[in-house]
Amino acid sequence: MILDRTEPSDLWYAPPPRRPVGYLHPSRMTAGRLAATMGAAARAGHARTDLAARLREHTGRKRCVLTATGRAALALAVRQTGADEVVLSTFNCSAVADAVLAAGARPVLVDADPERGPAFTSVDLTGRAVVLTNGLGLDEWSAHAARIAERGGQVVLDLAQAGVSPSVLRRFRESGCPIVLSFGEGKPLGGLGGGALLTSAPVTGGGGLRRGGELAPLRRAVASRLVAHAPGVVRAAVRRAEARTPGWSHTKADHLPAEAGEVRQDDPSRWEIASAAALLRTASGVADAAAALHERVRAAVAGELTTCEPIAADPDLGPGVELLFRRPGQRFPFARALAERGVPSTWNYYPLHRLAPYARFAAGPMTAADSLWPRVLTVAKQPQPRLTARLLVEAMIAADRSVRDQEAGRG
Template identity: 80%
Template sequence: MIHDQAEMSDLWYAPVPRRPVGYLHPSRMTAGRFAATACAAARPGHARTGLAARLREHAGRNRCVLTASGRAALELAVRQTGAAEVVMSTFNCPAVADAVLAAGARPVLVDLDHVEGPAFTSVDLDGRAVVLTNALGLDEWRAHAERIEALGGRVVLDLAQASVALRVLRRFRDAACPIVLSFGEGKQLGGLGGGALLTSAQHTSASLVGAGGLRRGGEMAPLRRAVVERIVAHAPGVVRAAVQRGQSRTPGWSYTKADHLPTEAGQVTQGEPSRWEVASAAALLRTASTVADEAALTHERVRSAAAELTTCQPVAADPDFGPGVELVFRRPGQRFLFARALAERGVPSTWNYYPLHRLAPYGAFAAGSMAGADSLWPRVLTVAKQPQPRLTTQLLVEAMVAADRSVREQEAGRD
């Protein structure tokens, strides 16, 4: 897809710290959790049964189908609804649209506002499924589910970006909708991969997951990576800096998202999760609520402090529904300057959103004007909030205040 020069500059990734103080997706694979994962992997059947039972219990669902990924779980959920068309926000991960397409349904993309959320009711919902993904950490269930159901829509709740804390699942015990979870790398659980569909529908069949049983190929690689990342995060600064330099020289490294925008819809991996993916999810779930509590506390403190910033404002998000604190800048161009100032202090940041209606595989599915998303996407930045050494709330707030001042000074110098 061709972009003009101004838009190309908005596609620059947030600079990474040369000497990281923290990480966007810190590994949770401590020595104790590694041992628990190894023990669970030695009894894969027991780990699978225990993980599914615990998720079912807290979500109030009759069935838990463990899948190769959150994307595969979402495909099953869409198939379960039987809907031919699925409404979803254009502010989304391509994997969500890929799962809808894999289920044989047609995505219907709607606009998004960072205050009001997705414009679900801008289209006809009768007989359609609606996927709630909590974009920008907004609680789409609380804001939209009742109205969607009143208009004849069937809700699918995708919690792939949410904390897999048991208290989060308990919120939806009385909600008669399928719930999709993801245990992939970079998710809030911090697992190695895999996903789950929680449902009470009787016709959901495990055979839909696909044949082949447990996946074996390369299943140890994510575990080794998680262990190494944990060690590096606790290493001296010179080690962290050397690792960062090495990563910037690896194939595929890029400073712009333009190099990574999809040109065709992705495939959905079928089958079941590997024994190591199940084992890590089972082990990490034991402490997920504690980690979520710490992240939520950081979220609220940072959001409170960020209210004093002049170049951006935090989104009024639910702390449990996003992996970071989302900031919205007053105008394009400020995001990159702010991120660069944060990186100079060792603080990581990122931006995840490029509206699906602007991508070649999904542009044909846009429904109406997307003015809100078009205005919003160049102005959103995510700041890490997950518990980790060194990246304290005080350090994070101080870095944000300094970055805010730096942006104002640079803009004043250009005037």
């Protein structure tokens, strides 16, 4: 059901650029990192041990369990807490709810807004686990962790959307709670798949690697890197081919889940671990560059935009620059104007309480999230050729002007 105050276009995906100058999830698979990945895959057992040791050192945890996916790591973390009910924001990825269900627990969905974050104070936390996912790039640990503990809850910190790098992980060394990571395609680390649970509590499993492991993700990563550096005519041709891919759609309505997704419980493959081990070595520099770009863009557009404004997010904890629009119906024309300048954008979350598999888990009214979801747009910020702070700022200001002119014309 769509609220009356939304527009049909609020369920449309942000249109991709016909001739991209940047990408939402740019590949980090340079020639050097490809060589490092191949070398690590040849010594898969050593790569697994080395990756786990470095993650333990960065987070200060005693144990690291490497998993097939980030959601498998989250399911393991939930089981470790022993909680029968798990509180999470409804403004979230369905994978988080799927992991809770896979752990045999019951999700408890709470409302969320861009200033205070999830409404954890609206429910009893005694004996429950609480998953912090840093939605919209907000630092949920700093804002909520202490009060969650005071009220009898157990925190699980899911950093799947954060820039997984030593500099980010060390921020949470003293937190003490389980930390969940994801190395999947499209995540800030830019890996091929897999995940990890970092904890100091006893935990079983996670000692092996899946035999084989398809090379398709590695080939995609290499191809994406080559395309990003290719001339414009090549990038445009690839974009046209993607639009003809089976299953491609203009609207999220075609992809809303009818049932909860499965969570793989097997071990990660050697290629997933090898790529994560190789990419982690240069992750801090990439994360620092993304954070610097984020801050430059946010500072430059402050006070310049009339239809939206950047959310005051932590630049290390989100994959892009989050824009909050004044009202529904503005997001799509803004994204279309960005695309005309080659700038990619997206919107990630349709509230869980509005999806069939999770609606019964809502803890109460979700008025803030219902108002929020049609008004958020994520603009790419990961380091890549051509996508400079100046280009992003100019594109945002031009898109803002385009939407303002359209609204004036209708008025």
